[in-house]
Amino acid sequence: MKAPLALLARIPRWARFPLYLAGGMSVLALARVLTGAQQLTAENTMRSAIELSIPIAMAGLGGLWAERAGVVNIGLEGMMILGTWFGAFGGIAYGPWWGVALGVAGGAVGGLIHAIATVGFGVDHIISGVAINLLGVGATEFLTSVNWDGASAKESPAIPESLPRVDLIPFIKDPLRDLAGQGRFLLSDLADFFLAATTNISVLILLAGALFPLTYFVLWKTPLGLRLRSVGEDPDAADSLGVNVYAMKFLAVTVSGALAGLGGVSLVYLFAQKFQSGQTNGRGFIGLAAMIFGNWRPGGLVVGAGLFGFMDSMQSQIDETAHALLIVAALVFVITAVYTAVKRRWVPTGLLLATALGCWYWYASTDELPRELIPYFPHFTTLLVLVFASQRLRMPAADGKVWRRGGR
């Protein structure tokens, strides 16, 4: 039993994605078969999950850039809000691509303010973040009331033009659709996913997706990235080697804000096509959770964002689909139990199996999950992940610490 696990560890990081994907889809496919909830892996569900994961992923990526340089960015939510507003404003006034640019810029401005407060003045990171969140809400509400309606507007007019959507695979689209419709275990589900990821896909998603390998390259393969990461690990060591600690932090936090802004832009252009007060709904924080889930690496972040995006998409699903999540949960617990059993940790194995059983029982004895709780699946999942995975996480060593040259 140990051999497969050892084999897994030898596969390079980037190649593990297909495996994770296959694994995740298998679980969903199995749940679909067991419960009959066909919508669980339908192309629409998959597409919705992907689209909802983008804002979370962008926020998480923003958090990653900042925390890798040692600055905690709780203000992602506020920067995201700035991104939604300026994204809508730009789109209405000049056109959708201007909206993207202005939204990113707006978020970057928020990041810059955070940087000035925390790096420039040494304010506690979390306090500054909370202040920026407050500011983001207030500023955008004011700007909305001033720019568009009267003094009580909560949303902008619709943006006339939307961003283009493309089909990446014009030729195999139809055969894949056929396969998807056949209901074959795993094959059809994968087909659904693939279709969702490549057809009718907004260019914004492609842009966002490209930022992940880009981040990886910059942070892990360039001198700039190494210096940035060193500042988050051991700023004193970096300083002693001539790295400009302050400059690195400033850069990282501003980029962080820009990415959060892009997340806000995606909320506008992928969904409502307008600015709405409360649009972000805590996704900035969920992004942070995805970052932690991903152990501060872009790859893991993608998986986390996907997970949380999937949960987020459950809100618009029929009861049957949401209900089936219980079986998904049960399967996940069972698989984890197998893992702990291999490691001969019997107590966790027992607990996990008991929880799996509980989930199944809950599924069998009810018809649906409480509607009121569904919007909070992402948050609950986040909490569970944090609780169970905290031990194995490794955050940048100097994260959250206010650094002044010469020590204090």
Place this chain on the structure above:
Amino acid sequence: MKRLILQFAAPGLAIGFALLVSALMLSITEYSAAEVFNVIVTEGFSKVYLIETVNRAAPYYISGVAVAVGFKMNLFNIGVEGQYKLAALFAAAAAGAVSLPAPIHVVFTLLVAMVVGAAWASIPAILKATRGVSEVISSIMLNAIALGVGSFLLGRWLRAPASVSPVVGTPSTDPSARLPTLNGLLNSIGLNIPDANRVQSYILVAAVVGVIYHILIWRTRFGYDLRATGSNPEAAGASGVNAKRMIVTAMLLSGGFAGLIGLSNIMGQAGRYTDVSVVSGLGFTGIAIALLGRNHPVGIAFAALLWAFMDAVQTPLSNAALPKQITAIMQGITVLSVVIAYEVVRRVGSRQEASGLRRDTTEGGEPPPIDGTSPKVVPA
């Protein structure tokens, strides 16, 4: 005396800066800054809106105190938002379910709220202590989850039967659970308050909370330990304080105070928990207020009143077709600039105090050495 000036310098600077930026932002719109400020000043200080200010200030104050308890220990209780909502729900449900003589009923309600608040606050504390989970993230998640749990419980089990009330909410409480208004009292001392403008006596609850906060933190041994741990955890440890226990206790205390935030309407005219009777956002407001008020019981009072005032004037502004959100901007900028101002003022102030003192108390000897080496040059 100088110290007092320094204390007021930071919030003063911050508010001034916020006014400046707000004026600038207004100037780029078609609205006139002068008109806005005019409305704020003239209408804001009228009886109607002053009462509104006072009423709003009470929950803000309690929220500020709840957060301040954590801040005194260098802890962030970001979970106040979820704690007070759940506490209000449970307290309203509990109050509506029993029938007790008036004073006991009131106390019972308050206690239930405090217990629930403390219990919800214990979750991030325990997760942090046992599993090392970031209390900031877990608190924020729990805030959201509290909303879900609350609406779930309310919808399924805690609501008054639809036949009795079509609006979703807990059963109405008996009058014995309500706090009277202060109108009668105030009228008897000559202030003419029209009946339509109710002055909630929850302001008294807030005052009591403030007094308890002051006594607890500044007059008890426990409070000393708490402040010492927040100021210098190593020195506190050396003086005998058990850090871990302090953290949990402080969070529970903070949560307990938080529980009281949302009760003002439930124990007032509304008499029950509905989506309308408990306002959202008070948790983050509390953070801002604690920061503005520097965790000081009187400072927090000023901050709460200021904040409430800026909220209350939104109505006259809106009535005058002026952008009411300008006050929200002022609030946001005030918070940000006040924390920056504190840092700056603190460093300037301590440097001055130290150098001034060293000048005054000439010992004829050397000031302390730079890096721990002995200053005396031992004769060869």
Place this chain on the structure above:
Amino acid sequence: MTAPTSDAPTAPTADFAVELRGIVKRFPGVVANRDVNLQVRPATIHAVVGENGAGKSTLMKILYGMQKPDEGTIKVGGEEVSFRSPTDAIEAGIGMVHQHFMLADNLTVLENMILGYEPRRAGPLRFLVDERAARERINELGARYGLPVDPDALVEQLGVGERQRVEILKVLYRGATTLILDEPTAVLVPQEVEELFANLAELKSEGITILFISHKLDEVLSVADDITVIRAGTTVATRQPHEVTARQLAEIMVGSELPTPETRESTVTDTVELRVEGLTILRPGLRPALDNISLEIRKGEIVGIAGVEGNGQTELIGAIMGMVPVTDGRIELAGEDITHWSTRRRRENGIGAVPQDRQRHGLLLDAPLWENQILGHQSQAPNANGPWIDREGARARTTEIVERFDVRTPTIDVSAEALSGGNQQKFIIGRELLAEPSVMIAAHPTRGVDVGAQAFIWDQLRDARSNGLATLLISADLEELIGLSDTLLVIYEGRIVAQLDPAHATPEELGSHMTGAGEGSDS
């Protein structure tokens, strides 16, 4: 900035590798270095020895570019240089290996090595790190100097000795030809020390010059080619190992005069107030912090512990105060086993402490003086009254402290950080003494205190002793130790290595025990 090509160092010239002449460095109120002269021959190991506070660290900071000297010249390879930052020093070929390693745990050896000095790929890919070139160079350097390291290992996984190798390689990677090692054996176990010395010999044979800062004379004698002694901020002598013994070196380090203690009546009683038996604190992968320490302090006695900082004093204090968990051993207060008591309980039962770092462990800097008075005594009168803080009592006691202990302050409401160091120290001493403890742990009680206040504090300690106080005095000030102690112990590498009579201890005896030179030799 491209990585320098690896070439062998140039043939030794008649110039010194490093030469310092007439270096002076002043800080406000203190002269850290004066009239320092140092001549380091190329491709040798040159040791610089001295006690704490002798000025070694300031001198090294000047050498590797962290500080600029006020007067004097620095020459490297015969040419005069002026460093504005460590980067300048590195460009001149001087690299510093710090005592506390500057390595990021979560990064790999490779990443730590190239940080700030990254080799880049050619042409259009110039923005990417050339990992292959870096790896090659690291392996090449490692092979040449006998310092093999695994470039892809996470620093966190490395042992102390390996980390030191990485630090050394780090400066060699940047082209250093002169290495400064600051107390390199401080945290090494004996086997790692041997490995280090072998590495240093290898480096020397490749033409690298090494400056070796230490206070451990036996090690220095075994590995150095030249030894320079620093005392009181100035270089007092340079010797070669074959012409001097450890004891002689120790005498030069410490100075040939020790103060004579005043004759007085002994107040030492027979009652043991504090007893420590077999106290041991183990650290995984490192030498034990405390190794089977036993001592006794009687009522009316001051037991002094001499030793160079970093040899276990901090841990001993922490263990007695209950702040540091012990692996083994027993602590008894007036006969009662207090090994598992909490800090608060120990304080309530009569253990007082003057901490060695008053600002970190003894004061709440932003709190007023009278609140600082409560610190450490918050559960007892006059500060506490049941669960309440007794403000009147606390303030009254604070006024008493200010008056009796000559604390210069306008009021008792001034915040502690405004007081000068000397007054802070007097205040802390007063606070502890007035609480009438039965045992007092005094760590560096007159550090950073002017001569007048120092004499005052010593008088207070003596008075307390004659009233029956049992005191543990830990200090680096030999005058203080000799003048106050009834019994003098020496701590070295976590062990008590000597017990001396202060009235008859000679400087060479004291110095050699403190520096481990007395190890194994008959005494």
